[in-house]
Every structure is written in C-alpha cells, then in structure tokens.
Amino acid sequence: MENELTNFKPEEVAKKIINFIKKEVQEAGFKRVIIPLSGGIDSSTTAFLAVKALGPDNVLVVELPYKDLNHDRDAELVIAQLKIPLANVYEIEISEIVESFVKKLPKPDRLRTANIMARIRMILLYDLAKKHQALVCGTENKSEYLLGYFTRFGDEASDLEPIRNLYKTEVLKLAKYLGVPEKIIEKAPTAGLWKGQTDEGELGFSYEQADPILYLHFDKKYSCEEIVKKGYKKELVEKVKTQVEANRFKHEVPKTLPV
Numbered sequence: 001m002e003n004e005l006t007n008f009k010p011e012e013v014a015k016k017i018i019n020f021i022k023k024e025v026q027e028a029g030f031k032r033v034i035i036p037l038s039g040g041i042d043s044s045t046t047a048f049l050a051v052k053a054l055g056p057d058n059v060l061v062v063e064l065p066y067k068d069l070n071h072d073r074d075a076e077l078v079i080a081q082l083k084i085p086l087a088n089v090y091e092i093e094i095s096e097i098v099e100s101f102v103k104k105l106p107k108p109d110r111l112r113t114a115n116i117m118a119r120i121r122m123i124l125l126y127d128l129a130k131k132h133q134a135l136v137c138g139t140e141n142k143s144e145y146l147l148g149y150f151t152r153f154g155d156e157a158s159d160l161e162p163i164r165n166l167y168k169t170e171v172l173k174l175a176k177y178l179g180v181p182e183k184i185i186e187k188a189p190t191a192g193l194w195k196g197q198t199d200e201g202e203l204g205f206s207y208e209q210a211d212p213i214l215y216l217h218f219d220k221k222y223s224c225e226e227i228v229k230k231g232y233k234k235e236l237v238e239k240v241k242t243q244v245e246a247n248r249f250k251h252e253v254p255k256t257l258p259v
Helices: 010-027 041-054 074-082 095-102 110-132 142-147 168-178 182-186 199-203 207-219 224-229 234-246
Strands: 032-036 059-063 089-091 134-136
Touching: 010 032, 010 041, 010 168, 032 041, 032 110, 041 059, 041 074, 041 168, 041 182, 059 074, 059 110, 074 182, 095 110, 110 134, 142 168, 142 207, 142 234, 168 182, 168 207, 199 207, 207 224, 207 234, 224 234
Parallel strands: 032 059, 032 134, 059 089
Antiparallel strands: none
16 A cells, blocks of 8 residues: 655745745735744644744744643743744633633533633634734644644634645654654644543544545545555544544535525
C-alpha cells in the first residue's frame, strides 16, 4: 500500500504560506496577527510561519489554559525561540470564566463544557484582536477540518487559516523543516479539553491512519469502496467516513430562505 502523501515539499509550502499571510494581512489593512498558542504542533507551526511573514513585533500570542491543563509551558519554548516581545504575550486563565457558565447550566457533560471552553477562548481572542488592531490567525489543519474535529464558532473562528489546507501529517513535516522544538513535535496531539484527552483517543484512530484516507476521498475523489480496494482496512475507512458525515453540518453556513 503506497503512501499517498509522500510528495509534500515543506520548503515550497512554507514560502507559499508566508506569502499568503503577508498578502492577507496587508489587503485587510492590518499589520498584526494574534494567535492562540497552546504549545501544540499546529499553533506552534502557525506562530513560526507568522513570525517569518510579519516579524516578531507584529505577532501577538495568547495562552488560554484551563485548570491544570495546558500547563506544560511548551508555548514558552516557541515564544523564546521566535523572540516574540513579552509585551505581545498574554496568558489568561479561563477556569473561573468557564465555571461561571457551567454553574448556570443543567448538568453539562464533558463535551458541552469543552465546547464552552473553546467559545470562551474565541471571545477573549477577538477582544484582544480588537484592542491591538490585529487579525485572528487560526491554527486548524485540514485533517481536523474535514473530520469536523472542532467546536463550531469556537476554535475554528478566525480571520485567516494558514495551515487549513495541510493534513496533520504534513504539518508535522513542515514543523520539522521550520525548526519547531522537538518536544512539541513528539507530543501526542490533544485539544487540551480534559485531563488525559488525546485526539486519537477521542477519534478512535490516528492522523497517520486517517490522512491517506481523507486525501484519497477528498483530493482524489475516491469512493470508500475504491479506498478499501487500495489496501486500507474497511473498518478504518468506515470509521473515518462516519466521523466526516456526522460533522458535515459544521461546514455549512447558516441557512437562509430566498424571498
């Protein structure tokens, strides 16, 4: 079974994304971007690209930890390596804000609480963007987007998405090329929504397993049957398909009635 994503060229892709960031920020009439920096590979890679595009003085980063989550301090490795000025760095602990919402709701489960966390982070991010006249730079990758693995009007809310057309496994290659700290590259992907949470544990498969299937289906327009014939396990293909279809609604704009 051949690897469908082996032709990725990080140097070329990095140049394209850097030019994209420059162009989008300039055309919008801004000079700065603000990035939610968790210390994960997606936000770290995005920060590296943004600094290359705009310079460290024009990149603001926000750490938004919840309780004892997101406290591995890996975001600080990125801030130090990129020489982002401390005046451009915010850390806002969101536990108290989240709990004030949760107390008002009837028996919120873990997933609903996680969605509240994502939307509170979005509110704070956009408020700081307004304060500093900056565009919100998203950190979503193509795998998350196609799988619908995000909170609608939460962590996917942004003004530009530099890495949304890169599969997670491609982001990994780009991160290595850019010099993102090895500690961050080696971490298990997590949205940091509850203790012990990982993307693979929640999805039921890894990005290494899902990305070739997503690529064949969305980029090459293969049917699930054709993907299975290429050697991928039917159970895995069905699992990925189920995740995609269950979250398809997240990609729709609000419906309107023509009159």
